[in-house]
Amino acid sequence: MDFTIRIQAEPFDSAAETAALTRGRAEIGAVVAFTGLCRDEGGRLAALELEHYPGMAEAEIGRIADQAASRWPLLGLTIVHRFGRIAPGEEIVLVVTASVHRQAAFEAASFLMDYLKTQAPFWKREHLKDGTVGTWVDAKEADDRAVERWR
């Protein structure tokens, strides 16, 4: 099974990525696409800035993808993670999983997102509407708990 993993500053098209993964693949019976968006935090936020660790980001996401592929019978997998400045409403991350049946596709997508949030080397900082640079976003305990349930 070949993965597509991309780390990029540019926006991506979730529908086009999903179509590319499933095109001509009649054995696929289920495809799940999760897109994480930048929200405006009640109108406070002008943008998120995502810093990443080039080289390790690709390597770590590859290891997470390998784990998913060893746990679920996936027929296709695409992960795209953006870095740089991202405005509210824009997409940040995409996970597309394909399998014969829905359960594997759903579970693998959920697993991948839990691991991406806590293990992939990306850090978010807020830029506020009043022009100030806000704080680095704190890691959430809920995200650590979410990853624990897969262990």
Added chain:
Amino acid sequence: MKLVYFAWVRERVGRTDEQVVLPDGIATVADLVRWLKGRGEEYAYAFENEGVVRAAIDHVHVKPEARIEGAREIAFFPPMTGG
């Protein structure tokens, strides 16, 4: 050995990366952190809360007790907030 820093660890240390020559007796990541904290107040500030700052050796997450012998690049960074 190359050290690299990210996010608020980078800001507190005041640099993105540096080459260091380590004295004898620095065997683990925890030893390295202890040595860095003695180099100046910016390092002491970056590593003030033991256990918060994460480390990676050659692009792989490691724990404080990991041995650093043979490492090309060691990274320090806050808990991750991607996705």
